[in-house]
Amino acid sequence: MAQNQQPISQTNPQEHPVQIPLNIERDYTTLINQIGNTNRKQNHWPTIILSIIFVIVGQTIAKLLENFYYDQINRSEYNENRQNDGVWTQALLQTVGFPLLLLPFIILTKKHNHHQQQQQPPVTYHYKSLAIIYICIGIIMSVQGRLAAMGKLDIPFGVFTLIYTTQLIFTAIFARFINKIKFNKWIIISLIFAIVTGALTMNTSFGGEPDEAEENYPSGSWAALFAGICFALLLCNIQNVLDNYIFKRTVSTVRKPSFASVFEVLIFSSLVATIISVVGLLIAGEQDDLKREMNEFSKGKGSYVMAMVGQAVSWQIYWVGIVGLVFSVSSVLSNVISVITWPIVSVLVVIFFNFMDDEFDVLKGIALITAVVSAVAYFFRASPTLSPLEFLIRLG
Template sequence: MTDNEEPMIIDGTMAEFPLKSYNRWQWWLLVALNIFFLVVGQAAAVLLGRFYYDQGGNSKWMATLVQTAAFPILFIPLYLIPSRQEASTTFSPPSIKVLTLIYFVLGVLLAADNMMYSTGLLYLSASTYSLICASQLAFNAVFSYFINAQKFTILILNSVVVLSLSSALLAINDESEGPSGVSQGKYIVGFLCTLGASAIYSLLLSLMQLSFQKVLKKETFSIVLEMQIYTSLVATCVSTIALFMSGEWRTLHGEMEGFHTGRVSYILTLVWTALSWQVCSVGVVGLIFMVSSLFSNVISTLSLAVTPIASLIVFHDKMNGVKIISMLLSLWGFTTYIHQNYLDDSKARRTQRANSETRNDSSC
């Protein structure tokens, strides 16, 4: 980074570019690209997952498997996009055992998280599911505080409280409706699974950020892809084993034959769902690496605010007064965090300019 370039200031910390080989506009371009991947991939994956259940799909483990099964396509950019070599450092690379342990633990957590999300989406409408998932920002703020030493200001606290209230409204709403034929008991199961999955997902993001900072200590895009590939490999293996052990694999042929829109549609739905989740995952891990886990979750929450509108258009989900209030609260929680980030950014830039002026005066 040249002397006339300002360091990036994200989440209240002043630091140089995470990818030092890129200049300022390239860094912003990569951040914007990862945001696009996350928002579009997540919205498409949730809608396709709800479509799978609506058209006759019923295998929770198949819905879980497709969330990571398309990871081999990430080998294409891994080998086609060269990573620039970083200057040597005093840090020695982690051992194979350490890397294996990290990828295994994160992969198992990912598989469990995906299963809970699949169960939640089975018993909830796409709009309700997305609004409950917005609670992940509140969970991540807490995990980031304890694991990543993230600042916990009054505005962040406000965001946590507001997003918690948003989820609580849906939990106590007697008029909340799941898909056709879903009882109130199953609705509660779906709610609890989605809420629990949001908490695990937030923990996963913070652990990924911690791994990048404390263990991997590499500043190349390839490490982002490797993290996604190997954790997805573990999660895919766990999901495949569970699919066979649960006996759900025996119902897949009948599920495909009975799919309301046909066998080809069944296959394409699973394929595009898998691809959408991988696009989303690249965006998530990319933002964790380049910015922070909390910022990644904020953008994910923004995407979840878009999904209810899309599900209203695609699936004609009912948007009663409680859902509308819940969505507005989610947007409020998102906005307060962004405002805190703006305040931190402004303060850090003023500090930087003051330090620069002090250095200039001293050199005179």
Template sequence: MEVAQEVELQSNVEDRKPNSQNDIAATNQLQFPGLKHYKWWLRVALYILFLLAGQSAATLLGRLYYVKGGNSKWMATFVQSAGFPILIPLLYFFSQPTPSINTSLPKPPSISTIAFLYLFFGLLLTGDNMMYSYGLLYLPVSTYSLLCATQLAFNALFSFLLNSQKFTALILNSLVLLTISASLLAVHADSDDTENIHKGKYVIGFLCTLGASATYSLYLSLVQLSFQKVIKRETFGAVLDMQIYPSFVATCACVVGLLASGEWKVLTREMKEYQEGRVSYVMTLVWIAVTWQISSIGLLGLIFEVSSLFSNVISTLALPAVPILAVIFFHDKMDGVKVMSMLLAIWGFLSYIYQHYLDDAKSNATITNANANANANEISGSQVELC
């Protein structure tokens, strides 16, 4: 009798073994939830590093281009998207097809849909990059960087309307603080070193930066919506596709703008008159292009892994660092208003991160309870079968 019970129990156990890759993944997730959790945080940390390092370096190098004699708005716009070829080897590596027997995968979108999506995002990025170029030309880099915090408020609105983003008291507190942080600069423009900048140009730079922030926030929310509703692929290759192809469209649009505006005629003279020399001129543009691509990969990765609002919040973390570096390298003024703006930005950032910590802790508790219930059900089932 005992032998028969052991045989029956062994047979039931074998019947409950996962018989597909999805079942195996689900089983591993229940048995080792911490492993998946740590891998996710590792990816998020890597994307955060890319975003912060790339954004800070690209902003400072972009300002350096103007300070040392560069003046072409279309060239400054061009280099923000022209670095995409460095990502092509990664695209080849991560886009290799893998055999799969899973027939439940969503149907891929049509080529025409994807082409329209990339074309739209590319043209949207072209206009956004042009507005950022004007803002960086006409504003001190510290004011420009802190003013970009307004994109978080815009992104909150678009995330609520397009991505069903839920808001808590801590998230709203973060948005309010970061918006006030940027608004302080708007009402205290006289504190900037603007004696060499015409008031009209300062207003243009201010409005262009606000417009670029709103446009970029719309872009982030639409990208998240595209990942969820159109692309439906949870791979790093999908992130690379979303960066490379729209950047190619944006680069082509910038070439057309550079030729149509006639700015290409003065590039040779601009290179000759660049204060640091021709080699420095070329290297500055090259590294601007590279650092913007690094930043964009981090940004899209965070959209893919978390949300567009989270990626925007992380980008604000660079805002306190850039003005300090601007004071060191470009001798921008750092008065009391900018210090207060920086403190409010840090406070707002920490408020949002704490909310994400609470959400993560709640999620872990839910997974733990699910594991405990699953184990209890399995033990109960085994005891019933033995009886």
């Protein structure tokens, strides 16, 4: 008996450090210690880093092209009757590129199934429940995109940014009650600095900024607030479907969750959101506006098509990163990374566009610093036994 117990005592210390960092804010620690498995990828750092890169690159390019689009169609010259033209189009651009995800989804699914060909118990997929959930997520995605597009055209972009930053607060609230996430001091510090980062980007210029005659503070403020609520609810619901449906069909077997789950959620939810946005676009008659904008685009029809296609592709890169962070860690980190990317966009807008009175000022510099502090604080909570200096050295 003594010989049989020795190998068991040697294997547990090797598994313990690998599993705890990823699940420190989750309720799966007990399960991990008992069965030696997790509903998150064990080698999570490459996934996290790649997802963060996708968020930064996707969101930055998409918003730069959005500014380019509004700048070239001379949005400042629009009259009040055409103030909200294109809001369904902007919502559509955030999801219409989902067919690009089909190929990586198929490749990852086949690769995952190839490595899991040993005999396993039958898996329950809950098709009906997943279908209903994907429809709900798709509705939230389309509503969020439409509200955000409308809010930016109704109120000054600085006011929109301040209100929209409240998404971090709502994400924390929803994550606590929906996803049962436990917060420690480092996560709270990270959220505080992320909120400060979002607020400091309020002086960023925007190509679709309304003039004084077009400003509609009641409508724009409510749109910005509910857009933030929808985005927070969206992330928490995505984590909920991953935890309670997709991951459960792997925890009950010897299979490990695959990143293909990210593409699965996005493809089906985006399909629903795209259908809703297309219907809204047709009802609003925006298809006629698209033809007019293409003909009147300052840089020509080719540039117009490239700007629209570029936005659609960039948003898909962004969504893969956002949902990838939910898959790897949590909805809270996903929203933190999304918000702290804003200062990067703010600086690049100054570089690439010549908007009036917009320059790289002290606030933009401070926002970049607080963004870094927010990210470091969140990831430092994964290694609570290290000092901040040791953590930065090891992370590098």
